Amino acid sequence: MLPVPRSGKPSKRDWPADAVAGLIVLVAVLLAFGAAIAGFFLGRDTKHPKATTTAAASTSAKVDPQVAAGGHIFVQFACAQCHGDQGRGGVSSVVPALTNVGSQLTPAQLRHIINHGLGESANPKRPYMPVWGAVISDTQVSDLISYIRAGLPAVPTATPPPVPEGQGAAVKGGVLYVTYGCINCHGPNGLGGVPNPESPDKTVPPLSGLDFRKQFNTDAKVADVIRSGSVLGKAPIVSMPHWGGIIPPDRLNALVAYLKTLK
Numbered sequence: 001m002l003p004v005p006r007s008g009k010p011s012k013r014d015w016p017a018d019a020v021a022g023l024i025v026l027v028a029v030l031l032a033f034g035a036a037i038a039g040f041f042l043g044r045d046t047k048h049p050k051a052t053t054t055a056a057a058s059t060s061a062k063v064d065p066q067v068a069a070g071g072h073i074f075v076q077f078a079c080a081q082c083h084g085d086q087g088r089g090g091v092s093s094v095v096p097a098l099t100n101v102g103s104q105l106t107p108a109q110l111r112h113i114i115n116h117g118l119g120e121s122a123n124p125k126r127p128y129m130p131v132w133g134a135v136i137s138d139t140q141v142s143d144l145i146s147y148i149r150a151g152l153p154a155v156p157t158a159t160p161p162p163v164p165e166g167q168g169a170a171v172k173g174g175v176l177y178v179t180y181g182c183i184n185c186h187g188p189n190g191l192g193g194v195p196n197p198e199s200p201d202k203t204v205p206p207l208s209g210l211d212f213r214k215q216f217n218t219d220a221k222v223a224d225v226i227r228s229g230s231v232l233g234k235a236p237i238v239s240m241p242h243w244g245g246i247i248p249p250d251r252l253n254a255l256v257a258y259l260k261t262l263k
């Protein structure tokens, strides 16, 4: 049988145990203090094995906070969905791996590419590097650059949310809406309103509401624009990325199903 937990008041039996524990802590503190003093004097003529301890620390889970932030942003802004996990490529033959750009490009060049995009946004047949400038902050870009220049290491928990299977297309699409970073540009629940100052209506359009439903009144029309992307206004401008060849057909259908559940 499990012992019934006792309430707050310490019983008589607890006192000696507490006293012993207190004594142990006191002894430990004194020992640590003594060791620190001894270490201080010894350290003057013996070399500390500092190099080995820091090397050991960096191979464990510890990651520089800025690099870690960059690793998370790399997932949140779907860089990983186009350029592969940790930028290792393998998603599409027209999206390069990023493993060497940290040494090939300067931080200023990387910043320019992330803010202004790269490639042919007008070509509906192939993906281009989206323009992120209006939706990403300078700090976030700096973090991304640190992450890329650190060699795109594995960052614990910097992974997209698991994709639910067998729970219906709309449920799956709702998660993919985050995985592919749609949410960064179109807002939660497809509400839109994210500033896009260079565009004619100054915001990224909503994926909900009457106007959207009128214009995109069939599944095929919605799927088409996700596949091909769309640039409204003068490039480079924050525009709809080309996802053809990046988002597999079943996932594309799930996204369409999710959008239909919105207001």
Ligand code: HEC
Residues within 6 Å of the ligand: 074, 077, 078, 079, 080, 081, 082, 083, 094, 095, 096, 097, 098, 101, 110, 113, 114, 118, 119, 120, 127, 128, 129, 130, 132, 144, 241, 242, 243, 246
């Ligand atoms: C929709 C897919 C897509 C997404 C999302 C995406 N990229 Fe790209 N990216 C591309 C394509 C395609 C290119 C190649 C463009 C070209 O050269 O024509 C590219 C090029 C680049 C380059 C230049 C590589 C080189 O070798 O010159 C960098 C750096 C880069 N992307 C970083 C990022 C970062 C950081 C993110 C996340 C904020 C990101 N990309 C998100 C598709 C994408």
Ligand code: HEC
Residues within 6 Å of the ligand: 130, 131, 132, 135, 177, 180, 181, 182, 183, 184, 185, 186, 196, 204, 205, 206, 207, 212, 216, 222, 225, 226, 230, 231, 232, 233, 238, 239, 240, 241, 243, 255
């Ligand atoms: C980099 C920002 C960005 C990202 C990421 C993005 N979009 Fe877009 N999207 C836009 C912009 C800007 C437009 C308007 C383009 C235009 O009208 O030419 C647009 C247009 C659309 C449209 C057509 C709506 C209309 O009124 O023109 C749909 C549908 C859409 N996006 C779905 C998605 C989905 C699904 C995702 C994720 C897989 C996604 N978008 C990711 C910026 C983005």
